[in-house]
Amino acid sequence: MTPDEAARVLGVTLGASDEQIQSAYRRRARQTHPDRHGSAAAFIDVATARDVLLRTQVAFEPVFVRAPTRASRPLILTWIGVALIAIFIATVRAELPFTWLEPFVRYTVLLGALVGYALTGKRLYLIVASAAIAVTAILTVAFATIGGLVGLLILIAPIYGLAIMGVRAAARPVDSARRER
DSSP states (O other): OOHHHHHHHOOOOOTTTTTHHHHHHHHHHHHHGGTTOHHHHHHHHHHHHHHHHHHHHHGGGGGBOOOOTHHHHHHHHHHOOOHHHHHHHHHTTTTSSSSHHHHHHHHHHHHHOOOOHHHHHOHHHHHHHHHHHHHHHHHHTTOHHHHHHHHHHHHHOOOHHHHHHHHHHOOOOBBBBTTTT
C-alpha cells in the first residue's frame, strides 16, 4: 500500500501528525471492525494504512537547519575585531620561529574555524579550532615574548565567546524555508 492510498483509506492528508493518524485509525477501526458488522479485509486495510503512514510520516516532518540569526552577526564581528587586536599584539615585534607566513596561516585557520563554528555549530570547525588553539598555545609558550603572552591572554575572550555562539547555533533549529534563501 502506498502512502497516498493509506491516507485515502484513513481520510487524512499525507502530512498528518501522529495524533491525527491515530485518531483517524480509531474512528475507521470502529467502523470496519468485524465484531461491529464490518469486514475483516477492510479492518486489515485500515491497520495497514495506519502502519504505512506512521512509517512514512517521518519523511514529511520539517527539516531543521542550523543557521545564524541576524542579531548574532554584530556580535561575531565584535569577537573577530577583538581577536584581530589580540593577534596583532601577539605577532608585532615578536621573534617568529619559522617565517612571517606561519602565524598568518595559523591565526587565519584559528579564526576561520571559530567563526565557522559560531555560525553553524558543526563540530568539525570546533575540532580544527581546538587544534589551532593548541598549536598556538604551544608555540607561544615555547617562544615566549610579552606580546605573545598578552595576545594569547586577550585571545581567550573571543575564543570563548565564539565557542558559546557555536554551542547555541548547534542547539538552535531553524525551519527549512530559511535554508533556501
